Amino acid sequence: MKTQTLNVGLVGFGMAGRTFHAPLVAAAPWLELSAVVSGDAAKVQAVYPGMTVHDRSQTLFADPEIDLVVIATPNEWHFPLAKAALAAGKHVVVDKPMAVSLAEARQLKTLAENAQRLLSVFHNRRWDNDFLTLKALFERGDLGRITALESRFDRFRPHVGDRWREHHRPGSGVWFDLGPHLLDQARELFGMPRAILLELSNARDGAEIDDDFLAVLDYDAGPRVTLSASSLIAEPTPRFAVHGTRGSFTKYGLDPQEDWLKAGAIPEPGWGVDETPARLMLDEGQGEEIDLVRHELPCEAGDYRAYYDAIAETLLHGTPPPVTAESALDTMALLEAGLDSYRQGRWVKLKEGNGARRRLLHGKGE
Template identity: 50%
Template structure:
């Protein structure tokens, strides 16, 4: 199992330092729901500007924040230190490239890019310009994942043989939005697959082989809305990554079977729901998860294990420290490239209807 990444503390990072001014490109679902409130709640960051075509929408939530209509205008501003990109997937790479060339540190929402070639070019550019480049894999700080990871690390289930991770939704009507359209970077696998893959790689490292099956299950679907991917590891470990849009209930978030027992986590982390409801990150109850994990031991006994709270603020707290040279990048571009490698291999596997070896990532 890979070593756990250093977890930054939540204390303020010193009042003497000037805050890093952050510009957010995009104020759709990801920008409004996740990035804006998390940036605003992070000590040492100043949520300064948004690039959006709907200034009224932004100012209804953040009246003090500047709004510009054009992403390039935001990127060109001398008073912006960090650019967070929360736009449609096919714009991630060109916008990140423009921001790096303008001398900005960059956070890119997942997926990193549309393919590994774009991702590698961004990594090379960030190194050339000596700027931080990170990808918003915020689900590393979800309560459900933190609880399951701790239970595995503690040896509670013993050697893991079977692991299931589900991100299911019940949205039977196809909506008119780019995520559900027919363009490049659309579809459920590009939307939720990066979360599923990143968590699996954090737990188990790189698999040997990938086998994927995608489908369009809803009437009028323009891109895949069902994904089932199996990652093959050594010693017989099988990791199942699953997402669907016609799941009204009954599917647990995680299932782990091992030599000492089984662990089931039914309900997902609640931070997304809390953010949608307007709860400020860090407020009372933030990240709390009353849904305990259930552990079934070899004797047939069942007991509950409390789930630790989640806290996606830790991502941007890590970013603030990393930009200042006080800590590691919480999600490196190289880690995000590894996610892209699995994402692409699964696409090929689904097209060719066969299991494929995972290509080795070249060092450097």
């Protein structure tokens, strides 16, 4: 039986910290948002009156009452801040990506293991409604053997903003912003690919850093997986388009949880329900006769709350973490291999794919 509340310190109160981490921590049973590190105490206390605000991360890390530290800063600070928090004996959650290089990520994993502290990465889009729906569809084998998956994350932001992600800084650009989401989802579905090919571009006028990418993952005899994101797509595109030997699945529109959190909504019962159904086109013919039937498929409810609920369970009861450091390290390996591919203009090979997940590629009876 749970007997305690875990005190959480949040480092950073920008978009990620304020929009995602703070409200999700506050909504999680057995977690309490106890302190925030920010250079603007008034901004924090306007949302959380009476909140303890530190202007330096070191003072938060020195607080013996803090059990868990959440790092929600620009990407280049993930490694040094997580390293310092682990050295101070804290459990650590890092916003994605884990770091800006694979070497840094490996070092963090080793530090956490040596300190016997939890290290997890906030890959929240494992709890998107469309992704949960697609996973359930794969498990049932409705599409048969999966032959192709296209995963897109498109936006229309024609004007380059004055944000750290838009400038030449370590870990900036759309590949490090949206790439981790798409790569992590592909790895969850199919394991690690055999190789990756990446193209980056600066599509917008005045863009300093990549704002468009196309990545192709090679699963050898498995499906063709293409991942893409752009800042200059005005016409809606499918978030997912998946094809198999028995039919196709498409889903338009992004999971609504991010927009709800930006609008200040608080997770509550009924949270994460998307009224826009996915589309299924299935062959329901007998033998060699083809009979394509269109279905509307209600989506599973998305639930970003599940991440921090599971973090509390891990720390209090020793259950497996919702995102392991090992799986986050795989995503870092793909990010870095993608950059190698872009710089060299060729496919870059990775380790052999994870055969344990190949069962998701085949429908029942195949």
